[in-house]
Amino acid sequence: MRNLKSFFMYFVLTLFASALPALAQAPSDRGRLTLTVTDPSGGVIAGARVTVAGLDAASTVTPLPAVTTSEKGVAVFENMALGRYTARAEFPGFDAGLLREFRITRGENKQAVVLALQKLNESLTVGVDRQSEGATRASRAFGLTVTQEQIDALSDDPADMARQIAEIAGPDAIIRVDSFEGQQLPPKAQIKSIHVTRDQFAAETEQPGSTFVDIITQPGVGPIRGQANLSFRDGSMSAKNQFTPTRGPEQIRNIGVNIAGALVQQKAGFSLNVSGQNSYSTPNLNVALPTGKSFDVLSLRQPMTSVNVSGTLDYALTQNQTLKFGYSQNHNERRNQGIGAYDLAERAFSQFNNQYNFRVLEAGPLGRRTFINSRLSIGRMNFGNDSVVQAPTIVVQDAFTSGGAQRAGRVDGKNLNFASDVDYVRGIHSWRTGVQIYGDWYRATLNNDYLGTYYFSNIEAFQAGTPLLYTRSIGDPLLSFFHARVGTYLQDDIRVRKGLTLSPGIRYSYQTRVSDRAAFEPRLGITWAPFPNGGTTLRASGGIFHGWLDPGIWWQTVRSDGQHQRDLLISHPRYPDPEPAQAVGASTTYKLGDYKLNKNYRYSAGIDQRFSPRAGVNVLYNYYNQSQLPRGMNLNPIVNGARLDPTAGNIISTVTDAELRRHEVYVNFNLSLLAPSPAANRAAFNWRRLTVNGGYSLQHARRNALGPFDVPASGTLDTEWGRGPADNPYRVNVGVTSTQVRNLTINVSANAADGQPYMEMTGLDNNGDGLLNDRPDGAGLWSLRGAGVWTLASRFAYNIPVRPSTGEGGAPQRYRASVSVSINNLTNHANFVGYSGIMTSPFFLQPTNVMNPRKVDVGMNISF
Numbered sequence: 012m013r014n015l016k017s018f019f020m021y022f023v024l025t026l027f028a029s030a031l032p033a034l035a036q037a038p039s040d041r042g043r044l045t046l047t048v049t050d051p052s053g054g055v056i057a058g059a060r061v062t063v064a065g066l067d068a069a070s071t072v073t074p075l076p077a078v079t080t081s082e083k084g085v086a087v088f089e090n091m092a093l094g095r096y097t098a099r100a101e102f103p104g105f106d107a108g109l110l111r112e113f114r115i116t117r118g119e120n121k122q123a124v125v126l127a128l129q130k131l132n133e134s135l136t137v138g139v140d141r142q143s144e145g146a147t148r149a150s151r152a153f154g155l156t157v158t159q160e161q162i163d164a165l166s167d168d169p170a171d172m173a174r175q176i177a178e179i180a181g182p183d184a185i186i187r188v189d190s191f192e193g194q195q196l197p198p199k200a201q202i203k204s205i206h207v208t209r210d211q212f213a214a215e216t217e218q219p220g221s222t223f224v225d226i227i228t229q230p231g232v233g234p235i236r237g238q239a240n241l242s243f244r245d246g247s248m249s250a251k252n253q254f255t256p257t258r259g260p261e262q263i264r265n266i267g268v269n270i271a272g273a274l275v276q277q278k279a280g281f282s283l284n285v286s287g288q289n290s291y292s293t294p295n296l297n298v299a300l301p302t303g304k305s306f307d308v309l310s311l312r313q314p315m316t317s318v319n320v321s322g323t324l325d326y327a328l329t330q331n332q333t334l335k336f337g338y339s340q341n342h343n344e345r346r347n348q349g350i351g352a353y354d355l356a357e358r359a360f361s362q363f364n365n366q367y368n369f370r371v372l373e374a375g376p377l378g379r380r381t382f383i384n385s386r387l388s389i390g391r392m393n394f395g396n397d398s399v400v401q402a403p404t405i406v407v408q409d410a411f412t413s414g415g416a417q418r419a420g421r422v423d424g425k426n427l428n429f430a431s432d433v434d435y436v437r438g439i440h441s442w443r444t445g446v447q448i449y450g451d452w453y454r455a456t457l458n459n460d461y462l463g464t465y466y467f468s469n470i471e472a473f474q475a476g477t478p479l480l481y482t483r484s485i486g487d488p489l490l491s492f493f494h495a496r497v498g499t500y501l502q503d504d505i506r507v508r509k510g511l512t513l514s515p516g517i518r519y520s521y522q523t524r525v526s527d528r529a530a531f532e533p534r535l536g537i538t539w540a541p542f543p544n545g546g547t548t549l550r551a552s553g554g555i556f557h558g559w560l561d562p563g564i565w566w567q568t569v570r571s572d573g574q575h576q577r578d579l580l581i582s583h584p585r586y587p588d589p590e591p592a593q594a595v596g597a598s599t600t601y602k603l604g605d606y607k608l609n610k611n612y613r614y615s616a617g618i619d620q621r622f623s624p625r626a627g628v629n630v631l632y633n634y635y636n637q638s639q640l641p642r643g644m645n646l647n648p649i650v651n652g653a654r655l656d657p658t659a660g661n662i663i664s665t666v667t668d669a670e671l672r673r674h675e676v677y678v679n680f681n682l683s684l685l686a687p688s689p690a691a692n693r694a695a696f697n698w699r700r701l702t703v704n705g706g707y708s709l710q711h712a713r714r715n716a717l718g719p720f721d722v723p724a725s726g727t728l729d730t731e732w733g734r735g736p737a738d739n740p741y742r743v744n745v746g747v748t749s750t751q752v753r754n755l756t757i758n759v760s761a762n763a764a765d766g767q768p769y770m771e772m773t774g775l776d777n778n779g780d781g782l783l784n785d786r787p788d789g790a791g792l793w794s795l796r797g798a799g800v801w802t803l804a805s806r807f808a809y810n811i812p813v814r815p816s817t818g819e820g821g822a823p824q825r826y827r828a829s830v831s832v833s834i835n836n837l838t839n840h841a842n843f844v845g846y847s848g849i850m851t852s853p854f855f856l857q858p859t860n861v862m863n864p865r866k867v868d869v870g871m872n873i874s875f
Contacts, residue, residue, distance in 0.1 A: 238875070
């Protein structure tokens, strides 16, 4: 009996002990979260999407679905496990709000998130409906938001990532990372969003109709996490160039490590990235020598090494004011550059490039109605060249080039960029004003053509020893100068009525060394969403933009002014040594004429149609009339067989009387078959997990000048009219991203475009002015065009479940790994390039190379 009682007591105690964990998580010991979302003025935001995620073992057992705020701006999460969490709130027109870490205790818990007006290009009045949102100038209309699946499908190699972004946005797109232009791309793991924006007519925008790619990085949040990636390519996995009998060796090895997280919860976060590349390639040579044509692989490798280091520090000055510091440096060294194509191996030179940049950004609301975003960038750079062989150069036009590269010296530069925007919202007005300041300091000792160059019209002339021209730079190349430009603007988005916004603005631009003081730029845009659902947006705009004087133009006019350096020019010289009398002959000098900032009249119209949040299409038309473009004018031409000043050579002045006219049409579409859903994404297979986007563009450009120092061969602009270099009847891109099989991401992209225009030239100095720019009668600029090109690329990535998920729905994994294979030009289609337009060349009208033979990269990524 005693044994039976003892067994019964043991059973009861064991049952009670096993029930303790369950009792600890009984409903009475769970929490309830009430989270309120407001704008900077304190007004509640209805319809905001709020997501909450656990940060420790207890809070991550059961994933919490997203909640939309009520009319009172409140999101409620019931029956939450006790523990630490992070919360994120999002609403169109505002920056995402983040609670880095908070704790859920028993009973009622209350938190609040303040969403700041969206930085830079977006400001939106609180409480608007879809129609009003669609009529906002800075809405997502006429752009493209890259999906998270597409971001995951990007390459870990920065060069390949830049190429993929260019395929999506276009080759002329300007990339901004956290509001800064010219920055190196961040690691893929730290990219929070990518948005492509077209039709930038606002007064804050410098350049006309630019396509911008805004990349926003994720600040350090939660526990410290990291990623390491490795990618590799070997020549054995690449296809042979169709012009060469053998395949040249090549290899690329990339490695990168980044870590990020919170230093002080809800106060400070950081990120640190280190990456490097060690690679080599083997150039292809296509030449026509006196012994005949030759297409082969050079035995000389082109090695390249690069090291990149970057880091950020985010600090919350207040609940709404954020301070962000960034630093980056890049070291790049290349050897045996400048060889291949028409250039023989002796033309090799080495090159180095170092860049250092410090950035600081401060953003947040000032009071209830004002938002400020200020950013400062300070940089230092140096680059230089060194030739392997020191010898004169021999150029047989589009046949072969031999001799030394004649590249020496270096450039040391510093730059400072400052910009600040202030938004003020009141009533129907959304004002924005700001200033942009750029300053550059340069010290250059670059020296080219210091041993002389002989130019021959063809192989027969080379064999006969009868060159057309001889050039040589003589003197001290040292030059130091300062260059600055300033822009300031004021604009207003006026909510005329629901669904209709009028956006007037004005900008003023100023630049040192330019006498133009009348660079005022009025602009006007109209955005109309005619229907209550806001699915249709119509837009029209017009305005004036100005282009800057490139520092290189001024540098050339000072360097070759006849005092710093003399550019010797001799027609029909003796070969291989010029006559002694000829060696001190006339030289070419350069001048900066009455230079005015380029003026651009731009008009656009378009429609954006959103069929649903997951599908849309837009069409945009732009027209440009650019005047006051720079071109060269010869102040000492040959008239009736003699120069106006027989004691001088060419005197080329850069003047601004050229013109360009351009029509553009863009059509873009995007389609996602499945809305984001935790349940749908957990399925092993779901055929609807598919995203498709693509676009078509047409660019028709006509212009009458080549560049700032190019003199019209006929002496007048009237005979120069021809295609612009960007003229392209079609460019098509389609991308498909599939995550239909869990843990497997497949991305396939197809791109096609018409061939690039190129110039038809006689290869002779027909008018005897010493400039090899003569064209056949009736042939305008870029009168020839190469064959069309197309390519198919793909990337396969598989996420390896390092540690199996546990619990309902699976807990988030800290340790993850993925492997990937990227294939560029999957079919190895021969895209012919390198066409020669020189009539005396043995390759006249023929391609000499192919673009991007098939390349295969394999990679691995580990998250920890």
